[in-house]
Amino acid sequence: MIEFDRVSRRHGDQHALRNLNLAVDQGEMTFLTGHSGAGKSTVLKLLLLLDRPTGGEIRVNGDRITHLTGGAVARYRRRFGVVFQDHRLLFDRSVHDNVALPLEIAGFSPRDITRRVRAALDKVGLLASERADPASLSGGEQQRVGIARAVVARPEFLIADEPTGNLDPQLSSEIMSLFEAFNQVGVTVLIATHDMPLICRLRHRIVTLSSGSLVAGDAS
Amino acid sequence: MKISLLRERLLWRWWPVWLLQHQSAAASSWKKLQGRPLSTFMTWLLVALSLALPASLLLTVNNLNSVTSHFERPPQFSLLLTEQMDLDDATHLQQAITNWPEVARVKLIPRDEALSQFIALTGLNPLLESLPRNPLPHTLLVSLHNTAPEKDSTLLAKRLESSNGVDQVVLDTLWMIRLEEGLRAASRWVLAVGAMMLLTTVLALGNILRLTVVARGDEILVVRLIGGSSAFARRPFLYTGLWYGLGGGALGAVMLWLFCGWLAGPVNALFILYESQQRLQWPGIHYPLGLLAVAVVLGWIASWMACQRHFRQLDKQ
Ligand SMILES: Nc1ncnc2c1ncn2[C@@H]1O[C@H](COP(=O)(O)OP(=O)(O)OP(=O)(O)O)[C@@H](O)[C@H]1O
Ligand SMILES: [Mg+2]
Numbered sequence: 001m002i003e004f005d006r007v008s009r010r011h012g013d014q015h016a017l018r019n020l021n022l023a024v025d026q027g028e029m030t031f032l033t034g035h036s037g038a039g040k041s042t043v044l045k046l047l048l049l050l051d052r053p054t055g056g057e058i059r060v061n062g063d064r065i066t067h068l069t070g071g072a073v074a075r076y077r078r079r080f081g082v083v084f085q086d087h088r089l090l091f092d093r094s095v096h097d098n099v100a101l102p103l104e105i106a107g108f109s110p111r112d113i114t115r116r117v118r119a120a121l122d123k124v125g126l127l128a129s130e131r132a133d134p135a136s137l138s139g140g141e142q143q144r145v146g147i148a149r150a151v152v153a154r155p156e157f158l159i160a161d162e163p164t165g166n167l168d169p170q171l172s173s174e175i176m177s178l179f180e181a182f183n184q185v186g187v188t189v190l191i192a193t194h195d196m197p198l199i200c201r202l203r204h205r206i207v208t209l210s211s212g213s214l215v216a217g218d219a220s
Numbered sequence: 221m222k223i224s225l226l227r228e229r230l231l232w233r234w235w236p237v238w239l240l241q242h243q244s245a246a247a248s249s250w251k252k253l254q255g256r257p258l259s260t261f262m263t264w265l266l267v268a269l270s271l272a273l274p275a276s277l278l279l280t281v282n283n284l285n286s287v288t289s290h291f292e293r294p295p296q297f298s299l300l301l302t303e304q305m306d307l308d309d310a311t312h313l314q315q316a317i318t319n320w321p322e323v324a325r326v327k328l329i330p331r332d333e334a335l336s337q338f339i340a341l342t343g344l345n346p347l348l349e350s351l352p353r354n355p356l357p358h359t360l361l362v363s364l365h366n367t368a369p370e371k372d373s374t375l376l377a378k379r380l381e382s383s384n385g386v387d388q389v390v391l392d393t394l395w396m397i398r399l400e401e402g403l404r405a406a407s408r409w410v411l412a413v414g415a416m417m418l419l420t421t422v423l424a425l426g427n428i429l430r431l432t433v434v435a436r437g438d439e440i441l442v443v444r445l446i447g448g449s450s451a452f453a454r455r456p457f458l459y460t461g462l463w464y465g466l467g468g469g470a471l472g473a474v475m476l477w478l479f480c481g482w483l484a485g486p487v488n489a490l491f492i493l494y495e496s497q498q499r500l501q502w503p504g505i506h507y508p509l510g511l512l513a514v515a516v517v518l519g520w521i522a523s524w525m526a527c528q529r530h531f532r533q534l535d536k537q
Contacts, residue, residue, distance in 0.1 A: 048445070050445070070450075071449055071450075074444070074447050074448060074449040074450070074452075075447065076447075077444075077445065077446065077447035078446070078447030079447075080447070081446075082445060082446060088438070088441070088442050088445070090438060090439050090442060092252075092436075092439075101442070101443070101446065101448075102446050102447070104241065104244070105443065105446065105447055105448040105449075105452055106447075107237045107238070107241065108237070109237060109240070110240060149446070150446075
């Protein structure tokens with residue numbers, strides 16, 4: 001359960017978010033949409049504590065998160081799997097080692113890491129590329145590696161900012177099906193996107209922002 | 221495949237996870253350094269040179285210190301007696317002074333003996349023989365007790381000077397006191413130079429590591445985004461600092477060794493010329509160990525500072 005309670009984020013006199021109320025239930029799959037500059041990325045950054053609100057409160061499973069600092073922030077972020085538009089893979093290591101990173105951080109044994117990385121890569125259909133250099137993969141494949149990295153540690157929440165921004169419609173819909181598959185096994189999914197044609201075909205909740213405020217889709 | 225699996229299983233049995241994490245951070249930083257052999261070697265050279273310089277100075281001062289410690293410590297005076305004193309008078313004075321409580325020993329060197337010693341030492345035989353008479357006076361060598369403090373010896377010098385028949389009092393050990401003072405100053409100088417070199421090393425290493433940290437900024441960003449602690453993000457760089465320190469320290473120890481080898485010939489020849497039993501002291505095992513330890517600590521400080529600076533900048537954004 002993610003709750004935004006009258007959250008504001010101001011940059012000088014410019015409002016990125018204005019008194020935003022938003023709740024995402026456990027196990028729900030939600031699309032966050034709106035024009036460019038509407039505040040979608042700001043919502044996700046605040047949720048990941050990459051940015052702090054100037055007003056209001058954010059709660060995750062009932063706990064206030066805005067006061068967390070230091071090591072508590074790191075532990076909090078481990079509950080999330082994050083997918084980026086530019087996938088943010090590390091090109092100095094293999095696909096396997098990229099996906100293994102969250103498990104290393106969480107302190108899994110090498111044996112468990114190998115097993116879980118294989119399972120995650122299998123789910124995104126890239127088990128054969130385990131030893132490959134990520135730079136040698138196509139854009140869609142790189143994004144799938146990014147998704148494998150996001151889900152490998154079995155997070156409670158899956159967060160994605162424009163995960164299909166650089167992909168053609170065919171690949172985009174493949175990626176969205178992957179997110180749906182993870183949602184079906186109980187992961188709460190929150191995706192920021194402006195790919196309206198794609199998300200309208202999928203039957204999930206759509207929340208629309210405009211100039212930092214909610215304009216469509218219920219607050220809860 | 222089978223063997224590596226077995227090894228992995230055994231490792232997992234006995235090695236806690238944090239050790240494995242350290243192992244993997246250490247191995248990956250080492251691999252990164254191996255990928256840039258030239259710049260790695262230059263960094264080692266930088267560390268080695270800036271540590272070998274103060275270490276060689278320290279070694280030099282230690283060697284000089286051990287030379288002076290071989291000298292007889294208590295002050296010694298030469299009493300040059302007046303022309304009027306004959307050998308009997310000199311012997312009387314010798315006995316009188318021997319009874320003074322501060323005095324350990326008084327040795328009489330008759331003028332003839334002094335002259336023959338002088339001739340033997342300088343080889344100025346023809347010149348001295350051409351003189352009408354022996355120009356040297358009788359001399360008393362007065363050695364004090366080991367315990368005689370500094371102030372006493374100057375007082376004593378005054379008393380000796382005012383004794384009948386004494387022309388001049390010379391403190392033989394004055395040059396030694398000067399040398400010791402000089403060495404004390406030199407030790408401080410070595411300390412200061414050493415401290416400056418260490419600071420220089422930290423700053424230079426800090427800049428090198430800062431470049432490494434910035435170059436791997438993506439990795440730090442991703443690690444922090446997916447919930448890696450600062451310690452986890454810092455770890456590979458601390459190992460980079462460790463490898464720079466170990467490599468630089470080892471290279472510095474080798475340089476110190478070469479420095480000694482280069483000096484040993486002439487220095488030992490000098491000792492032999494001065495009829496000293498002393499030989500150049502090679503650096504003991506504590507030198508390479510100390511160099512390694514100092515270099516590693518410097519590497520850690522530098523990488524810690526580089527990481528903290530980067531983290532602070534990230535936090536500001
Ligand atoms: N660091 C910042 N300084 C000033 N203004 C900012 C900053 N970050 C965001 N903003 C402003 O906040 C508003 C919301 O930005 P945000 O990135 O959340 O939009 P978005 O909905 O993700 O847009 P896009 O679809 O283009 O990614 C924008 O008007 C942006 O200019
Ligand atoms: Mg955005």
